[in-house]
Amino acid sequence: MTETWTNWGRSVETHPERIAHPASTAEVSALVREAAATGVTIKAVGASHSFTAIAATHGILLRLDRMNKILSHDPMSGRVRVQAGISLHELNPQLNAKGLALPNLGDVDPQSVAGAVSTGTHGTGDKLFGISNAVVGVQLVTGDGEVLEIDESHAWFGASRVTLGALGIITEVTLQCVPAFLLHAREEPMALPEVLDGTDELVSDNDHFEFYWFPHTEKTMIKRNNRVPEGTERQPVGRFKHW
Helix, strand or coil: CCCCEECCCCCCEECCCEEECCCCHHHHHHHHHHHHHHCCCEEEECCCCCCCCCCCCCCEEEECCCCCCEEEEECCCCEEEEECCCEHHHHHHHHHHCCEECCCCCCCCCCEHHHHHHCCCCCCCCCCCCHHHHEEEEEEECCCCCEEEEECCCCCHHHHCCCCCCCCEEEEEEEECEECCCEEEEEEEEEHHHHHHCHHHHHHCCCEEEEEECCCCCEEEEEEEEECCCCCCCCCCCCCEEC
16 A cells, blocks of 8 residues: 655655655665665655655655654764754754754754755855755665765765765764854845845845845845854844844
């Protein structure tokens, strides 16, 4: 009996013959070996947040939602090893409890770490990089079930950070984190011509900048986020600002 899988945007639907929920790298490897032996396709999916059909399969669909643990962290280096299925929503408060944070994030946080990394999820800021830039190690299962450990010295390292699934199924990720920090967020209206004329300065003068244009008008809502200097006391702020 086939099952139904749809992506987050409801733009893709497929009917895999089986949906599996492995809880470890060993279980992923066994499922890949089984698929290879029987000639069945197999794909992994995180939070199904992509609008594309990249995770769609009629074979075996691996959901990594049970692989959602922090495995280890090094307080000295700030490096944290996690299972690939942990969501950013789950990971961020756990990192904060350890006094750590990812250097940059996107707008939303339901994505799995492996999904966010593999698809090149990014945030804003002309001095900051996408989430994949924080990756310093990847464990993945290749198409024949072999488990590979890829670090910065490995020939596949660069490709392993934005794979789109081409190298195999990512099962664990090591992230280079930074000390936890606060952001001061300010949201306010601004006329579209003013935004367009000053885009370069707005981007360079803020850690994060984005704007939303209201179609058929010359109105926008801008968002500026900036890191709060260490030691600054958290205080309530005005209507268009929040902590």
